[in-house]
Amino acid sequence: MNSYSANSTASMLSSSTDTFEVQRSTKAGMITLIISIVLLGLSISMPFWAGSSYLRLFTELACYMAMAQMWNLLGGYGGLVSIGQQAFIGIGGYSLFVWANFVGVDPFTSVALGGIIAALFAVPISQLVFRLPGGAFAIGTWAIAEVLRLVVANTYVLGGGSGASLTALRGIDRATRESVTFWIAVAAAFGSVLLVYMLLRSRFGLALTAIRDSEVASRSQGIDVKKIKFLVYVISSFGFGIAGALYFLANIRISPDAAFGISWSPLIIFMVIIGGAGTIEGPLIGAILFFVLSKIFEDYGTWYLASLGLLAVIVTIWFPKGLWGLVVDHFDLRLFPVQRRLRMPENK
Amino acid sequence: MGTVLSLKKVSKSYGALKVTDDIDFILKDGETLGILGPNGAGKTTLFNLISGDVRADNGSIFYCGEDITRVSPQNRCRQGIGRTYQIPHPFSGMTVFENLLVGATYGGNMSEDQADPICIDVLKKTGLIKKANLLSGSLTLLDRKRLELARALATQPKVLLLDEIAGGLTEHEAKELVDLIGDIKAEGVSMIWIEHVVHALLSVADRLLVINFGSKLADGDPDKVMNDPEVKRVYMGIEV
Numbered sequence: 001m002n003s004y005s006a007n008s009t010a011s012m013l014s015s016s017t018d019t020f021e022v023q024r025s026t027k028a029g030m031i032t033l034i035i036s037i038v039l040l041g042l043s044i045s046m047p048f049w050a051g052s053s054y055l056r057l058f059t060e061l062a063c064y065m066a067m068a069q070m071w072n073l074l075g076g077y078g079g080l081v082s083i084g085q086q087a088f089i090g091i092g093g094y095s096l097f098v099w100a101n102f103v104g105v106d107p108f109t110s111v112a113l114g115g116i117i118a119a120l121f122a123v124p125i126s127q128l129v130f131r132l133p134g135g136a137f138a139i140g141t142w143a144i145a146e147v148l149r150l151v152v153a154n155t156y157v158l159g160g161g162s163g164a165s166l167t168a169l170r171g172i173d174r175a176t177r178e179s180v181t182f183w184i185a186v187a188a189a190f191g192s193v194l195l196v197y198m199l200l201r202s203r204f205g206l207a208l209t210a211i212r213d214s215e216v217a218s219r220s221q222g223i224d225v226k227k228i229k230f231l232v233y234v235i236s237s238f239g240f241g242i243a244g245a246l247y248f249l250a251n252i253r254i255s256p257d258a259a260f261g262i263s264w265s266p267l268i269i270f271m272v273i274i275g276g277a278g279t280i281e282g283p284l285i286g287a288i289l290f291f292v293l294s295k296i297f298e299d300y301g302t303w304y305l306a307s308l309g310l311l312a313v314i315v316t317i318w319f320p321k322g323l324w325g326l327v328v329d330h331f332d333l334r335l336f337p338v339q340r341r342l343r344m345p346e347n348k
Numbered sequence: 349m350g351t352v353l354s355l356k357k358v359s360k361s362y363g364a365l366k367v368t369d370d371i372d373f374i375l376k377d378g379e380t381l382g383i384l385g386p387n388g389a390g391k392t393t394l395f396n397l398i399s400g401d402v403r404a405d406n407g408s409i410f411y412c413g414e415d416i417t418r419v420s421p422q423n424r425c426r427q428g429i430g431r432t433y434q435i436p437h438p439f440s441g442m443t444v445f446e447n448l449l450v451g452a453t454y455g456g457n458m459s460e461d462q463a464d465p466i467c468i469d470v471l472k473k474t475g476l477i478k479k480a481n482l483l484s485g486s487l488t489l490l491d492r493k494r495l496e497l498a499r500a501l502a503t504q505p506k507v508l509l510l511d512e513i514a515g516g517l518t519e520h521e522a523k524e525l526v527d528l529i530g531d532i533k534a535e536g537v538s539m540i541w542i543e544h545v546v547h548a549l550l551s552v553a554d555r556l557l558v559i560n561f562g563s564k565l566a567d568g569d570p571d572k573v574m575n576d577p578e579v580k581r582v583y584m585g586i587e588v
Contacts, residue, residue: 020468022445022464203453203454203459203460206442206446206449206450206453206454206460207450207454209439209441209442209446210439210442210450212441213438213439213440213441213442214437214438214439214440216401216433216437217433217437217438217439217499218439218450219400219401219420219421219422219425220399220401220421220422220425220430220431220433221422221425221450221451221454221455221499221503222422222423222425222426222451222454222455222456222457222503223422223450223454224420224422225422278441339442339443339446340443340445340446340449340460341443341445341480341481342445342468342471342477342480342481344477344478344480
């Protein structure tokens with residue numbers, strides 16, 4: 001469909017009998033859908049045939065996938081480069097502990113509450129950080145995460161600096177805990193992709209993509225850029241809250257440093273940049289790549305982290321659109337059909 | 349003819365530099381107003397003030413009888429003020445068709461289903477229909493300029509601001525755009541057009557406004573304005 005000749009004439013007033021159709025699905029998209037359903041089925045059945053070490057590994061990967069997808073929504077599309085989303089990982093994680101340990105809500109339900117609490121926190125936090133321009137916004141988000149870390153570390157009931165254990169899990173047998181945690185992870189991984197996909201296919205998605213490409217032009221095309229960014233921030237924080245709660249549900253223990261630590265941000269941003277920001281496929285690839293690399297090389301300590309940094313530098317210099325950008329440039333392949341294409345009458 | 353847009357004593361300064369100095373003018377319904385002026389005269393700032401990209405320090409801007417001086421750019425667009433930029437700002441990762449969809453759905457305030465036929469219509473008119481599925485970042489300069497215009501048209505404006513839409517184009521390309529602008533005018537859209545390609549401007553404009561150092565130098569019938577000795581000295585002396 002991309003093979004039209006480059007010459008055209010001005011005011012080419014075609015006859016009104018021509019019928020154009022707007023296409024919102026592609027063959028690759030159908031294949032993705034089928035593969036996704038198969039993968040989803042396989043994933044859901046995993047607790048019945050896979051060992052618990054695999055379940056734990058995939059739960060971790062699912063957290064990364066959801067976080068990368070949510071950071072991409074925020075930074076890749078919304079242009080909001082935050083280095084403080086660990087604030088919402090921490091809020092989600094700690095609210096899981098509060099709801100489950102203190103209030104007595106079922107720990108699995110508390111994961112969803114973690115997302116909601118994170119979204120609620122995002123409303124006032126956004127009012128603070130949105131006043132900061134460019135780089136100051138990034139630093140501001142980090143500062144807020146640090147403030148939260150210090151507040152929690154100094155709150156005795158939350159376990160202070162040494163953290164707390166998820167005692168609410170005591171009455172639940174190990175197999176149930178591991179399976180349900182894993183299923184929540186599957187829901188988070190697939191759900192985050194589905195959420196971004198649905199958003200991008202809606203009218204909201206047009207605005208998001210437009211803002212990604214040019215904020216000035218977006219405004220002059222009638223888009224309320226501030227409102228869209230606010231919504232993106234809240235949605236992304238909700239996702240981070242869920243992912244954070246899930247991560248610490250799987251870990252059973254939480255501490256302020258683990259929950260609100262700055263080390264989250266570079267890893268998540270690494271995944272998005274390596275895979276390709278501003279696409280759905282990029283963060284997925286980035287999360288899987290990071291996960292695989294970390295499992296193979298994490299014993300190498302400093303050298304491992306230095307190599308990740310080097311890889312990120314190489315990709316940003318030579319492949320600024322990320323690994324997925326390479327695929328798109330060479331094969332014009334899109335697994336998630338979020339484009340609107342016009343089908344020309346003569347093609348029928 | 350009623351007045352669709354009016355500026356009353358509008359001023360804008362950047363530090364000590366007064367880029368717009370107590371400007372007054374009106375745009376009538378269906379009229380095409382051409383704006384001329386040397387580089388740095390404050391023409392684009394004037395557009396930024398009208399579109400809302402820049403806030404006026406003093407004075408008021410009225411659109412359809414309503415004071416819009418403090419209205420946000422996105423709301424001005426929704427109310428019917430469309431603009432193009434001198435340097436095209438395409439949504440480069442979106443297709444040409446999607447670029448128009450943005451304008452129609454947000455600027456025109458409608459659902460995508462309602463927007464589809466409008467965008468197709470604008471694409472046909474602007475000669476971009478065959479390029480509808482190309483990424484806008486891959487377009488040539490002429491097509492980017494066309495896209496600027498098409499996207500603004502998709503918002504279904506009552507007033508259209510064209511900022512040097514013919515600049516940087518070949519004579520033949522400029523002619524194509526001028527024909528297109530003539531068609532838009534015939535549909536009753538009011539326009540303000542900033543242009544250095546004077547003969548292009550004169551072929552469409554009903555009235556000319558000449559700006560120098562942020563204030564009005566001349567305003568009126570194109571022939572009279574072009575023969576004004578002061579305009580000849582300030583503008584023609586430099587450009588022609």
